[in-house]
Amino acid sequence: MNNTYSSTPASKIRSVSRRFSYAFIGVVTLILILFATAAIIIDSSRINAELEKRLDNALKLSYISLPAPLWNLDNDVVDDFIEALFLDESIVFAEVVWGNQVISKRVRQKFQQKDASYFRQSSQFIDKISNILYEGNKVGTIRLAMSRESVKKELIVTILGIIALTILIIIAIALTSLIITKKYISRPLLKLQESASLIAHGDLNTFIDKSSSDEIGLLAQHLDDMRESIKQLFSELSESKEKIEDYSRTLEQKVEVRTQALARSVEELKALGDVSQVVSSTLDLETVLANIARHAVQLSKTDAGTIYEFDEDAQVFVPRINHGVSEAFIEALHESGLRIGDKTVIGQAALNRAPDQVPDLVNVPDYPLSYVHQAGFRALLAVPLLRKDRLIGGLVVRRKTAGEFPAPVVDLIQTFAAQSVLAIHNARLFREVEEKSRQLEAADKHKSEFLANMSHELRTPLNAILGYTELILDNIYGDIPEKIQEVLERLEQNGRHLLGLINDVLDLSKIEAGQLTLSLSEYSLGELVQTVSASVEALASEKNLELRVNVPADLTIGKGDEQRIAQVLLNLLGNAIKFTEEGDVRVEVVVSNQTFLVSVSDTGLGLSEADQKRIFEEFQQVDGSSTRIKGGTGLGLAIAKRIVEMHGGRIWVESTLGKGSTFWFTLPVSVEHQKESR
Amino acid sequence: MSKLILVVEDQEDNRRILRDLLTNSGYEVIEAVNGLDGVSSAETYRPDLILMDIQLPGIDGYEATRQIKANPDLNKIPIIAVTSYALSGDDQKAFVAGCDDYVTKPFSPRELLAKIRDYLP
Numbered sequence: 174m175n176n177t178y179s180s181t182p183a184s185k186i187r188s189v190s191r192r193f194s195y196a197f198i199g200v201v202t203l204i205l206i207l208f209a210t211a212a213i214i215i216d217s218s219r220i221n222a223e224l225e226k227r228l229d230n231a232l233k234l235s236y237i238s239l240p241a242p243l244w245n246l247d248n249d250v251v252d253d254f255i256e257a258l259f260l261d262e263s264i265v266f267a268e269v270v271w272g273n274q275v276i277s278k279r280v281r282q283k284f285q286q287k288d289a290s291y292f293r294q295s296s297q298f299i300d301k302i303s304n305i306l307y308e309g310n311k312v313g314t315i316r317l318a319m320s321r322e323s324v325k326k327e328l329i330v331t332i333l334g335i336i337a338l339t340i341l342i343i344i345a346i347a348l349t350s351l352i353i354t355k356k357y358i359s360r361p362l363l364k365l366q367e368s369a370s371l372i373a374h375g376d377l378n379t380f381i382d383k384s385s386s387d388e389i390g391l392l393a394q395h396l397d398d399m400r401e402s403i404k405q406l407f408s409e410l411s412e413s414k415e416k417i418e419d420y421s422r423t424l425e426q427k428v429e430v431r432t433q434a435l436a437r438s439v440e441e442l443k444a445l446g447d448v449s450q451v452v453s454s455t456l457d458l459e460t461v462l463a464n465i466a467r468h469a470v471q472l473s474k475t476d477a478g479t480i481y482e483f484d485e486d487a488q489v490f491v492p493r494i495n496h497g498v499s500e501a502f503i504e505a506l507h508e509s510g511l512r513i514g515d516k517t518v519i520g521q522a523a524l525n526r527a528p529d530q531v532p533d534l535v536n537v538p539d540y541p542l543s544y545v546h547q548a549g550f551r552a553l554l555a556v557p558l559l560r561k562d563r564l565i566g567g568l569v570v571r572r573k574t575a576g577e578f579p580a581p582v583v584d585l586i587q588t589f590a591a592q593s594v595l596a597i598h599n600a601r602l603f604r605e606v607e608e609k610s611r612q613l614e615a616a617d618k619h620k621s622e623f624l625a626n627m628s629h630e631l632r633t634p635l636n637a638i639l640g641y642t643e644l645i646l647d648n649i650y651g652d653i654p655e656k657i658q659e660v661l662e663r664l665e666q667n668g669r670h671l672l673g674l675i676n677d678v679l680d681l682s683k684i685e686a687g688q689l690t691l692s693l694s695e696y697s698l699g700e701l702v703q704t705v706s707a708s709v710e711a712l713a714s715e716k717n718l719e720l721r722v723n724v725p726a727d728l729t730i731g732k733g734d735e736q737r738i739a740q741v742l743l744n745l746l747g748n749a750i751k752f753t754e755e756g757d758v759r760v761e762v763v764v765s766n767q768t769f770l771v772s773v774s775d776t777g778l779g780l781s782e783a784d785q786k787r788i789f790e791e792f793q794q795v796d797g798s799s800t801r802i803k804g805g806t807g808l809g810l811a812i813a814k815r816i817v818e819m820h821g822g823r824i825w826v827e828s829t830l831g832k833g834s835t836f837w838f839t840l841p842v843s844v845e846h847q848k849e850s851r
Numbered sequence: 852m853s854k855l856i857l858v859v860e861d862q863e864d865n866r867r868i869l870r871d872l873l874t875n876s877g878y879e880v881i882e883a884v885n886g887l888d889g890v891s892s893a894e895t896y897r898p899d900l901i902l903m904d905i906q907l908p909g910i911d912g913y914e915a916t917r918q919i920k921a922n923p924d925l926n927k928i929p930i931i932a933v934t935s936y937a938l939s940g941d942d943q944k945a946f947v948a949g950c951d952d953y954v955t956k957p958f959s960p961r962e963l964l965a966k967i968r969d970y971l972p
Binding site: 632633634635636637639640641643644647649650672 | 862864865868871872875956957958959960961
């Protein structure tokens, strides 16, 4: 307990008993004063009345004593009588008058100079006049004045007495009340306060005096009850507190354990993440497996590890990666030639296709690999590496302290084994892919060589056929009959068609093999269009078709493969002439936005929508049957499309069946790099 | 006096076509069947023009052309290469080797004749 409960400083305390005493004394004093005042008032009026009574008595005495002397004119007696009256100290003036004659007069020494009117007017005095009668005849008048002085003195004495008495009473009451309150209220309260303060300070065994049978005793009783209750509460509280502390201790331990487990998991996850990253980013099997072995050993808190690859041909486990063992040990592992079913952990793990462990080599005196124990290892754990039920290797960890490997560690090693499987599998896949791509490359080279050779081999006899035909047609071997000439012309036509086929197939194959490289150089599209148009001019005029060429005179110089572009244009123009029976064929070039836009329009057959879509595919011609008659291979547009695309351009057709077609293609004015086609 | 043309060609038919064409056009023709033969024939006969096939057994047409052009006595003789179509860079290779012109196989005898006449008016 701290000072929060300490009592208020004494100076600030206003004692209950004192306050009670003050209040009590105050009230008593007030009452006493009231009583005293009342007493004084009553007394003073009583004294006044008495004074008047005395004066009346003196007058009555005069009635009795004076008539006769006055009647008798015995003045001496009157004087004596007045003399006698003056024995009363209070009487200050006496006068007996008969008509205007003063018979007797006496004034106290003190008031010698005063006359009757003075006494009559001053409140200090009471004065009375009375006629004195003798047998019914007025014989004189007596005037008496009495001083209140003496009465005043008496009154003061009385008041002083009352005050003194009152004070005495007050003091007595005050003392009594102080003593009583102190004894019966203050002191017990102080004691209770002390006890309460002690309780407040935590002393719950404080003695509380409950002997008193009054309210304070009751209060003490209640305080004691309260103390008991608090004491009980405290004991309950401390019990609960102990329980809570106990609980929190347990909780702390649990949290500690969990935290460790979590930290371990995090570590494992990090390691696995690391391993996965290496597995996915590196195809170098050695690096990957070394990484796996290192993490497996570190996380399983073992001392050494080996990853074996299973050699299916030799049926032995070949240690691929070792961690934490000597060169001699590795050598020994190689020489051991571990096999499936050996009484080693790896042999058993491979046999059962499940993890196998030796908790303590000391208990396995006949373990086949004696050098393992000699190297200081006591506990071994092996996990087979399985890829779709196929054994591809094993992962072994070794520890220098004996003891069973708990399930989490076995799980962990299995996870690493799975990663190893993945890595080995990846590496094998990669080797296969590499091998395949080497084969593919070789095949590709073969193909292009074959194509080159085939083209030459096909062309050589064709060359001879066409050559001879032409020589015969030119009559070099003498004149020939007209009928033969006709046949020879058909022979030549078919030969040229065959040649075209061979050339187109070769082109397309080269494009598909990625062997066709554009030779990019500066060219004039205007000149190119003129040249190509000139070469087909003859064909057009043969069919009575008009060939119109519309090229701006100031056409900018472009960069591209001139020969290939000429090939595209030749193909489009050739087709246009071929499929148009009447009307005209137009070539137009415009340039905008650094792009040439070339169009070849005809007034020929036109194309259906379906044909428009298929026309750029290989071996597609509007009418298959027309191929032979019209010439062409059905490859021309496919090749044209590839060539345009390789330049970064686009080719398309707009056509209405029966009204003709317009083929468009674009070419960037300046082609810096060959693009990929398809 | 008629002009002498050396035809270097390993193919019998092609040689015959050229021979028939050129002889008929009034040229004198000598023939060689491979590159080395071509070079030695050029040295021996000093023809007015050489038609050089490229794909030849032994040394190819390019090499034969280089050897002939390397000989100061022969380097004035025009050599027309007869190349295979569409094998990329063949034309360039021909010029680099020293050929003056080229035609692609299969050639039209008429066109070839026209080209020869450019060199042998």
